[in-house]
Amino acid sequence: MDCDWPLLGPLRWLHYVNKQVKVRTGKGDEHSGWLLSVDPVSASAVLLTFSETAASVRVVMGHAVKEVEVLREADEVTAERLRAALLPPSPPSLDP
Amino acid sequence: SISSSAASESDSEQLQKEQHARSVLREGFLRCLLSMTNKKVQFQMYENVKVEATFGASDIDVLNFQVSDLHTPIGVQKEALIRCQDVISFTFDI
Structure with missing residues (x-):
């Protein structure tokens, strides 16, 4: 989708969350990954890519985003993995 | 500007939806910065x-x-x- 990405606004950014997307930058680079979030202040897109053993995050600054294309939606397993990706490790139990 | 009460009601509903989306997205981004x-x-x-x-x-x-x-x-x-x-x-x- 060709769009003025920084101007889309939170409701339309939210549509892209948890989807596999391809982000094209003004410099012609392409980055694919699962969209974890979009910073509503800077419009920066947070992309997660993962394999069996490793995961990495790429943030594309909002001002550099030219185009965002949705590739596919997350299945149950992937959606769960995306939810857990940036959560802190669970705090120690306070039960006696 | 004059707006009917119905219009302002739907406006505030829309605003609330947008603010909620904004907060969800911002939290995700801040968690990303935190993990970085x-x-x-x-x-x-x-x-x-x-x-x-x-x-x-x-x-x-x-x-x-x-x-x-x-x-x-x-x-x-x-x-x-x-x-x-x-x-x-x-x-x-x-």
Whole structure:
């Protein structure tokens, strides 16, 4: 989708969350990954890519985003993995 | 400006939805910054410049990143601020 990405606004950014997307930058680079979030202040897109053993995050600054294309939606397993990706490790139990 | 009560009601509903979306998205982004602290981050910048540094913090409006051990083509800068405007993207492992 060709769009003025920084101007889309939170409701339309939210549509892209948890989807596999391809982000094209003004410099012609392409980055694919699962969209974890979009910073509503800077419009920066947070992309997660993962394999069996490793995961990495790429943030594309909002001002550099030219185009965002949705590739596919997350299945149950992937959606769960995306939810857990940036959560802190669970705090120690306070039960006696 | 004069607006009917019905219009303002649907406006405030819309605003509330938008604010909720905004907060969900911002939380996700802040968690990303949080998980990036003290990690080695590769920055891709304009003019095909790629630098690596240890991420420290960002200001709230995402204008500057504070980093340590910035590896530049002319040496290592112990502490530095990176102007976010100069950055295209950055990546790190989690």
